[in-house]
Amino acid sequence: MDMGTTTKALRMLDFFSLTGPEIGLSQMTRLTGYNKATALRLLTELVEYGLVEQDSDTKQYRLGSAVLRLAHLRESSFPTRTVARPFMKDCVEQSGECCHLALLDGFHLNTIAVEDSSAHSTRVVIDAAVRLPLHATASGLAVTAFGSQALREWVQTEKLEQFTSSTIVDPAKLEPVLERVRTTGLAESPDGFEIEVHGIAAPLFDAKGLAIGSIAIATPSSRMNEELRQRIYAILLNASANITRAWGGSFPASFRQHIQT
Incomplete structure (x- = not known):
């Protein structure tokens, strides 16, 4: 071919x-x-x-x-899931919510690992086969904010899909959201991709300090409150730091301030 x-x-x-x-x-x-x-x-x-x-x-x-x-060869040569699993389990244990790991693939994210929680009868179910858009998910926003210039240009120039009434598709409204992600180190998407799903995500970095993936926690929107939000913030920043280090990645200066060194 x-x-x-x-x-x-x-x-x-x-x-x-x-x-x-x-x-x-x-x-x-x-x-x-x-x-x-x-x-x-x-x-x-x-x-x-x-x-x-x-x-x-x-x-x-x-x-x-x-x-x-091919998936086996990829995991054998670069064991992303194997390395990240213990930290994902910690996220679930500490938050009581579902955790998922995603890697950048072009201008989407692929979910490569999911850890479910049995702490609640009502919980978010992650379909790993569904590709995650950059603009409508917490994972996508986290990677876009700390990723390459090409990603940011893509969300500014492409016609973005409206998944729910809460999906932000206007580039002028999306830029302040990305700036807030860079300021806090975390991205949130309340009902942006699916109704009644509140996602929070932190970026994961490669050796050059560019975001190549995300660690995220998804919870039913009705269960989200300020106490849970702040707990998830701390959990994800810690997980992001641990997984990035385990992958041999490095943190850009704009993110280093959010983690314990």
């Missing part, structure tokens, strides 16, 4: 998160906007690389075993 074809084919993998475990050619054509011949050619090439499988009976497509192999 040439580079352009490779990019188109790999982008098709994202659409498997929008459907059930399997997807048909006609549905993939509608989702991608490609014509049927192009969609079939790209799916066939993905099948050849083991990234996609086709059921011989239903002719439906699903993610292939090569995806698991």
Whole structure:
């Protein structure tokens, strides 16, 4: 595959998160906007690389075993989840709420680990298959505020999707939110991506001091109060510092003031 074809084919993998475990050619054509011949050619090439499988009976497509192999190789060479798990468990134990870890992938975030809480009968359930937008989630806002210039330019120039009535899509209104994140070291998104979900997140940094991911706690909005908010603030800043150090990352000067060194 040439580079352009490779990019188109790999982008098709994202659409498997929008459907059930399997997807048909006609549905993939509608989702991608490609014509049927192009969609079939790209799916066939993905099948050849083991990234996609086709059921011989239903002719439906699903993610292939090569995806698991690549995920294993990634975790073996850079054990992000393994290293972060103990700190995520601490977040859940101390807050009584769900915790999730996300990594930047282009102009979205992918959830790579979730730790659930059994402290409450009503709790947020995180769907790891759903990609997190930069502008509508606490995780996305945390990464954008402390990430590359390209991320900030993207949210200023793209047509942003309105997920709920609380989603901020106006760049002029989004910039003060990002500035507040830089000031506090934390991002909040009350009902911005899902109704009745209040997310709070802290950024995670690479060796260059750029945000590449986030650690977040999600709670039902009805349970959020000032005491819980302040507790989550302290929990997440501590977790951010610990995970960043464990990953071999470094803190930019704008964030170093928020953590204990």
